[in-house]
Amino acid sequence: MPTKVEISHKTIIFTVALLVALWFLFQIREIVFLLFISFIIMSGLRPIVDGLTKLHVPRILSIIFIYGFVFGLLGTVLAGTIPSLVTQTTKLASELPKITERISPYWQVDDQWIAQQVAPIGENVVRVSVGIFSNVITVITVLVFTFYFLLERKHTETILMNISGAQAATRVLHVVQAVEDRLSAWVFGQLFLMVFIGLCVYGGLFLLHIEYALPLAILAGLLEIVPTIGPLISAVPAIIIAFAISPLLSLSVAALYFVLNQVENTLVVPMIMKKSVGLSPLITIVSLMVGGKLAGVIGVVLAVPSVLVLQEVTRAFLSSPAQKALKEK
Numbered sequence: 001m002p003t004k005v006e007i008s009h010k011t012i013i014f015t016v017a018l019l020v021a022l023w024f025l026f027q028i029r030e031i032v033f034l035l036f037i038s039f040i041i042m043s044g045l046r047p048i049v050d051g052l053t054k055l056h057v058p059r060i061l062s063i064i065f066i067y068g069f070v071f072g073l074l075g076t077v078l079a080g081t082i083p084s085l086v087t088q089t090t091k092l093a094s095e096l097p098k099i100t101e102r103i104s105p106y107w108q109v110d111d112q113w114i115a116q117q118v119a120p121i122g123e124n125v126v127r128v129s130v131g132i133f134s135n136v137i138t139v140i141t142v143l144v145f146t147f148y149f150l151l152e153r154k155h156t157e158t159i160l161m162n163i164s165g166a167q168a169a170t171r172v173l174h175v176v177q178a179v180e181d182r183l184s185a186w187v188f189g190q191l192f193l194m195v196f197i198g199l200c201v202y203g204g205l206f207l208l209h210i211e212y213a214l215p216l217a218i219l220a221g222l223l224e225i226v227p228t229i230g231p232l233i234s235a236v237p238a239i240i241i242a243f244a245i246s247p248l249l250s251l252s253v254a255a256l257y258f259v260l261n262q263v264e265n266t267l268v269v270p271m272i273m274k275k276s277v278g279l280s281p282l283i284t285i286v287s288l289m290v291g292g293k294l295a296g297v298i299g300v301v302l303a304v305p306s307v308l309v310l311q312e313v314t315r316a317f318l319s320s321p322a323q324k325a326l327k328e329k
Helices: 009-027 029-054 059-103 111-164 166-207 213-223 229-245 247-276 281-318 321-328
Strands: none
Touching: 009 029, 029 059, 029 111, 029 166, 029 281, 059 111, 166 213, 166 229, 166 247, 166 281, 213 229, 229 247
């Protein structure tokens, strides 16, 4: 006899509600990305804010102080590096045709293709300006979200208790705390790696007498936020510039990046990232591929934090009372 399958009204309503929720999240995905980035930054700054609060500094003043310190430090660094950065980057742009001419006997470089790529730059000034303005608005939005996340963090338990009750609020707050702790460790680990690699690359290129050491070092430090792939990409322009001077020098630059990558992967990353974050290389690579496929560069950057959040949520779900009872059966 054919088996009769009955679907309850609750199941239908739940399925429809889930599909509507997924559709709604997809429609506001840009806002969700901004909120997630703000949550990551908040997780990194919260221990400092909590520490200042314990010293009887009002929370809002603590947040303002941290914002002022970070922007002051960033402004000082930029004021010291921008003149050299602009000079070296401008010189690099003017020397680019000569560099391609020097390496053309070794590599097949299409000068017409390069000219076609460079020519529209002057025509796209307005578009670039609009893009920069849009990015500035995005950064300000993230900073505002982060400010309110930090300010309202102390009220999280009260809000959760009003919504879901004391028992559920305790479980959710435990998960949120675990997620924040791991994201905070990831933020500080990434900042340390970016500064470490940037300084090492600058020192190595300076000792090798490579021009444009400052922009290349900044590029290496910034791309460090993209695990595995970033260091490989940052090495390419340095090797090309060195190759334009001599093949032996390009081998020296390649060796520099290789040694730094090995030191990072065997010593620094296990000591800083794996102990705090605890992701295996395979999971990291797969998450980067999935993040890049779903959301491009921003997906690659947010891949590891997203996996950390999913790990903690899954761990909490599997250790919930309902799951324990199900296992006992």
